Amino acid sequence: MDNIAGKKSSLSWAVNISVVALVLLWIFPTVGLFVSSFRTADQISATGWWKALFPTEQVVQLRTGDPDDLRVADGDGFIVTGNLFGEEGGSLSAYGVSSRDVGAFAPGETADMGDGESMTVEEDGSYTWRGNGEQISGRGQRVFVTTTTPPEFTTANYERVLFSGDRTDSMAKAFFNTLTVTIPATIIPILIAAFAAYALAWMDFPGRALLIAAIVALLVVPLQLALIPLLKLHNEIGIGKGYLGVWLAHTGFGLPLAIYLLRNYMVGLPRDIIENAKVDGATDFQIFTKIVLPLSFPALASFAIFQFLWTWNDLLVALVFLIDSSGDTTVMTRQIVELLGTRGGNWEILATAAFVSISVPLLVFFAMQRFLVRGLLAGSVK
Template identity: 65%
Template structure:
C-alpha cells in the first residue's frame, strides 16, 4: 500500500522538517540584515543583531562644562549627569575612569582622584560629583565610563540612504541599465535557441557545446579585453557599452535555458505548422515564442536580478561621474566610503535596493520553476 499513488510516504515528516530547516537557515541572514538596518551605528559595532533587544554595554567619554562649577567650602564642585554630558540618552553606569587608557578603573560610587587634583565619583544612574580645591579652569575634567544602554532602533539609516544627493538619479540610471540589459539578450537568445532546437545546419552540436562551455568562463577574465574592444569600436564607457557587456555575459545562460525549453515542445505542432506552409519565422513568432513564455520569464528574473545588483561591471563600463552612477556604485562610493564599515547604512541600502527586484520576482515567480525544469523530463 505504501506505493499507491497519492499516498504520503512514511518519511514525509522528515522531508517537511528538512525543508523548514532549510528555509529558516536561508532566512537568518535576511532577518539579521533587516534588524541591523534599524539599529544604531554604535550598537551595531558592539553586539550582533541577535542581541538587538537587549541592553548594550559601551564606553563613552563625557566632557564636563567647567562653567557649572560652584564654590563650596574651601573648594569648587561640579555636579551633573554623565549621560547628558555625553549626549547618549540614558542607561546604567557599570564602571568609570579618569583616563582613556582605563575607562573602567572604578566601580559606581567609588572615589577617583582627578589628574589635575580633586576627586570624582559617579553613581550608577549617571549622576556625578567632581570636587577640586582650585578652580577647574576653562575646561572641565573628562569622565570616561562604561554603561549598559537600552537598545536603540532608528530610521536614520534609511533617511541617509534615501536622502543622499543624486540618489534619485542613480535609481533612474539603474533602470536605464537594467531594462535594456534584460530585454536585449532575451531577444537575441530566443532566435538563437529556436535555430539550435529546430533547424538543421552543420556544426549545430559543436555550437551547443561551445555555449555550454561559455557558462563556466568567469566574466572577470573578459572585463579588460572587452573594455579595450569598446574603446576601439568607439562606444567606450557609457550605457551602450554596459548594455552590450551584460548582453554578452547573459547570452550563454539564456541560449542554453531557452534551447532546452524549445526542444521539449511537441514536435507535432511544429511539423503541422510547416505542412500548412508556415515559415520558420512564423512558427517561431506565432507558436514557439508564446509557448516559451515560462522560460523567457525565468531568464528575465535571473538577468534582471543580476544586472540590478551588479557592481563590478558598472564600475568598469560606466563613467565615475554622478550623472552615470547606478545605485550600487552610488552606495559603495558615496555612502559607505573606502572602508565600507558602516553596517547600518549597508543594511538599509540593501533593503532599499531590493524593492524593485522583489516586485519583479513575485510577479514572474510562477513561471520560474516551469522554466527551470524545462527539458529535464520527457
C-alpha cells in the same frame, strides 16, 4: 514515502528541529541587516540588533530637585516632593539610592537611608524625600532608576539614503542608474536568443550540432577574459565607458545561457503543431512569432529573471564598462562598496543602502520563484 511500512518515522521531530535550525541560520544574517536599517546610529553601536526586538532595560542616575529651594517643613523635619523624570514623564520598574544596589526597591516602597532619612519613589517617578534639616540640604539626592524602553524603530535612515540628495549617501541616483542598466540588458538578449534558439531547435542546417556544442562551451567561459579586449574595442569604436557599452556587454555575456535555456525548452514543444503549421503554408517566421514564442513563455520568463537578477546584482561589468571617473553613472553595488570604504562603521547607512539594493531582487524572487526554479532545473539538470 518513508512511511509506507505503516509506522510514522520516529525521526520526524528531529527532522523538524533540524530544518528549523537550518532556516534560522539562513535567515538570521539578512534579518540582522533589515532590523539594523531601522535603527539609529546610537542604537546600533549601543546594542546588538537582536536586542532591538525586545524592550531594553537601562539604569540611569537622576537627581531630586534642589532641597534648599524646594524643601518644606513637615513636623520637625523637612520634605521634598517632585518628579524624577521632570516634565518628560516616564516610568520605572525599580530604583535604588546607592550605586551599590541600583535596583534595591520596587516602586512605592520606602527606602530607609539611615538616621530617619527616607525616600519613596512611585512608578511614575514622583518621589517624597524626608529627613532632618541637615540631611535635606546641599545638592539633590541621587536616585538610580531602572527604566524600560520599548523597541524603537525609525525610518530616518531610508529618508536619508533615498531622499536626502547627499552625494556620498544617496542611493536614489544609483537606483535609477541600476534600473537603466538592467532593463535593456534584460530585454535585448531575450529577443536575439529566441530567434537563435528557434533556429537551433527546429531548423535543419549543416553545422547545427557544432553551434550547439559551441554554446555549451561558451556557457562556462569566464567573463573576466572579456574585460580588457572589449574595453579596448569599445574605446576604439568610440563607445567608451557608458550605458551602451554595458548593455552590449551584458547582452553578450547573457546570450549563451539564454540560447541554451530557450533551445532546450523549444525542442520539447510538440512536433505536430509545428509540422501542421508548415503544411498549412506558414513560414518559419510566422511559426516562430505566432506559435513558438507564445508557447515558450515560461522559458522566456525564467531567463528574464536570471538576467534581471544577474544584471541588477552585477558589480564587475559595471565597474569595467560603465562607471567612469565622474561617477555620475554609478550603480548601487558600486555605491555600497564605496560606502563600505568611507562609512565602514556607519552601519545605519550601510545597512539601509544595502537593503534598498537587495529589496528589488528579493521582491522579484518571491513573486517569480516558480519560474526561477524551473529555469534552474532546465539549465543544469540534463
